[in-house]
Amino acid sequence: MRGPPLLRRGARAGLGLLLPLVLAVGWEIAVATGAASGRLLPPPSRIGATLWDLAASGDLRMHVEATLIRVGLGFLCGAAAGILAGALVATIPALRWLIDPSLQALRAVPSLAWVPLFILWFGILETPKVLLIAVGVFFPVYVAVSGAIASVDRKLVEVGRIFRLSRLALARRILLPAVLPATLVGLRTGLGLGFLFVVAAELMGASEGLGYLLVDGQQFSKPDQIMAAIIAFALAGKLADMALIALTLPLTRWQDTARESL
């Protein structure tokens, strides 16, 4: 039940860090001694310096903010639509037969294939970016919610019937808590995809955002800036994921499985 002792867990994490650290230090030394030029792959010190400059000038903050706002908006829209559609489809058979086949077909389309169409329809400003992210978030949430509701334990629903819960009370006191864990997993997957898609969205043309830093770095041959943006992406994604878990942890405290897999 319990995780390994703190010490052992720390040792394991340290072991995991060993490889990247050795590689980083090795590369740093290779470039410093002139064994490698470091032109296409700058040494860690230079990437760090670039990151520092971006942060000091306030640019980093601006780019991160732009990206997070896009992901946040797209995530909210996609998640809300996914939860709503999933709940409706799972509870109303007529809607399931009507809508689910189309959604499953749309799901089979790799979402990035929408990019040209979205640009054509909505231009290259914020709308297509947020929409693309929302589409990416929608499907995992939709699948998770509709699946979770469909597989709610009928035996627990019967407990609600025995105590004569109204339909609303049944939904609130039994269905909702029962589908929550799977929904949160869907939301987490959705958030991950949101970060995946914000890159694509910002690559299709943006004047700010971490994706813009990537494009800019490529066009002006600044690999250190590309690396800095990648690191910022990784950190932002990880922090957003951790925030989602922290926000929802109290809701799933009763579960013994979810916690260990975090």
Add this chain to the structure above:
Amino acid sequence: MSVGQGRAKRAEPRPASRSGTHATLGQGTPVLLVDDLSKTYADGTRALDGIGLSVQQGEIVALIGGSGCGKTTLLRLIAGLDQASRGVVQVDGAAIREPHPRVGVVFQEPRLLPWLDVAGNVGFGLAGLTRAERRARVAHALERIGLSEHGGRWPRELSGGQQQRVAIARAFVAQPRVLLLDEPFSALDAFTRKGLHEQLLDLWAESKPTIVIVTHDVGEAVTLADRVVVMRPRPGRLDETVAIGLSRPRDPVAATYEEAVRRVLAALDRSLRPAAASRPPAPETRAAWW
């Protein structure tokens, strides 16, 4: 409380008239009345055919029989969870078509809500009470089942026996007039089961609800029940009724207890014979012998 007949008696062929027989035993109107109850499932399975049963206030009736006799089906119909194909169930004279506030159920599995702690599960069905009243009732029930210390635990942290105790407490706090239990102890070991029998009788003694308990354990039936009703399958029918007629608490090594066990075993044995003297075998039963 018990039917005043010491010996096993053969059921009349017409169940409806048998429930009439009970009503004339001089115990007033029954709390639970089942008359001519039949259930055929959508796939054509005849799970119950012409069940008649009448249970008095505070009486404990055990339904016993092999699996597939329709015991669960009967309990679900009484609980209002399923609809009968024919016949009626009445509690205090009111027909049951859906779950009734005064009918409690304990299922074979605890069916605790994993997202509520133990106290939350016990109080789950309590509606229309102030918070303080609720807490008091839950605390009292937890004490009676010996889980006062565990009110804040999650169901998954309890043993199987403890979980089933919580399920029993959840049914009892709603103060049912009729309590239905479907093989509630069948998944538990003999020691745990014995403890739970005592706690069940303890809780029963407080408010004396009418209890119908399904079991396939003869000892359990004799320990708990005033009356043991044997069921036979295909289609499910009530066979003999054995009145236990022992005072409580019951001593499982007393001669009278063993005699009651023998009577139930004998009735079970007779119910397993394909052709009862008073009833020609159903055609499908005979076919099974070829």
